[in-house]
Amino acid sequence: MAVTENVSSCSLSAMWDWSHLSLSGTPPAVTLLDAATDLLVLERNFPGALEMCERGLQIISTEPGERRNNQVKASLVVIAIQALAEMERWREVLPWMLQYYQSPQEIPHNIMEMCLLLYSRVKQPHVMLELSKDWLRGQVTRPSLQYKRVAELHLLNILLPLGHFSEAEDLAVDPRVFTKQQQEAALTAVREEKRRQEEKEAAQIESEQQNQRTLSPSGNVRGKYLQVARLLYRALSAAVTWTRRIPLRNTxxxxxxxxxxxxxxxxxxxxxxxxxxxxxxxxxxxxxxxxxxx
Missing domain, CATH: 1.20.5 (Single alpha-helices involved in coiled-coils or other helix-helix interfaces)
Known part of the structure; x- marks a missing residue:
């Protein structure tokens, strides 16, 4: 089961989706999309690309819904997500995207793939857990190739790293997602990850116990030093007190x-x-x- 590990590949596939739209005209949103792409890819001007995308999305929000507008909207969102990721503002990606898609079912598959890869790469898979589950539940009645790709990313990049092995096994044997051969490969991946995490946990427990055994003698020595220090402090305090009680004249x-x-x-x-x-x-x-x- 090959999974694309490069977030940029999702943005390139999305740009291919809208590249033919300019043939039928150049509405303002498409023009802004072209400008945002140039700023992102050619000039590496990420704040400018994000601004262009937001302006284009504002224009689309005022126009009646059309299939072409949905494609341009998705492409603008993809470019904006890429710009945010390049600026290390990945924490803003999900709340920013949800401004333009009110429910998980409205999110196009390529945007879901991009977000799954992004939050997996930054070691924050829990951020996408509920959203991707809701998206899959909404698409389960009409599974497609795109649905299978999102399900595969959800399994490998979200469920397994979070240790949700029961859900991963249920998804791995779902015939609507994987073929028989793919099911075997998915189950193997689940078992391997489960074994790896169990070994990691066991090694951590052993390391903690070893550290406790190693630190125990030094802890006793430290306690003895503290006890001696307390005795010396008391002796010095008593000596000072005794000296102060003697009249200076007699001394x-x-x-x-x-x-x-x-x-x-x-x-x-x-x-x-x-x-x-x-x-x-x-x-x-x-x-x-x-x-x-x-």
Whole structure:
């Protein structure tokens, strides 16, 4: 089941549909269509092409409905959709198009094909889900080659990426859409996509579990670091609080006495050896007890 993957091919086929219309005259809408095509294809002036299409559609909306007007209208819409897509304004395509087609059944098949390909390419198939389903339901009583092409795109580009496998299987075995050989190919495509998505989901679950197992030890280490940091913070806070409670006068007096003892005693004198030794011993005991507690 070959499916055209190029959106531009739809616009080229649509331009071929209206190319013979100028032979019978050049009404304003057809003239604007010619100008929009030149702006799109030759000058690559996408905003200008969109403007020309909108002007042509305004003219057609004021004229009585004719088959030729419907063809020109469809071609203008196709050119405008192409211009919007080229400007990366694909989000505006569907609401813009629905201004000119009030119901899904009014939308020509080539425009449906173009929209299905566009939203599939930008990874937004859900946008077209309900519209294409409504379009197919409206055309099911008179299936044609164009209906089959839209149904095939709906199956491959909308239902399968969204994981609607039951609907895809029902459509794949519909004899009004596919021949026996095509049904087998469609069912194979459905099974392959279903298997691929199941494998992808299983791989994602395994990856998440592996990440949890890998991060678990580091999480424990991080918890230990946080616990130690909290203890240090509490110890420092307690030390600061204790220091603030001591009067500044007493602290200065203790430092003064300590300096007098150390500076006034001659280290070479035997009389100073005992006090200095006791002071050093006291400092060693204090530091030793601190490190042993840690």
């Amino acid at each position: 200065l007096l203790a430092l003064l006495l300590l300096s007098v003892i150390i500076l006034r005693l001659d280290p070479a004198s035997p009389a100073s050896q005992d006090p200095i030794s006791r002071l050093l011993l006291l400092l060693r005991q204090i530091f030793g007890s601190l490190f042993r507690n840690r």
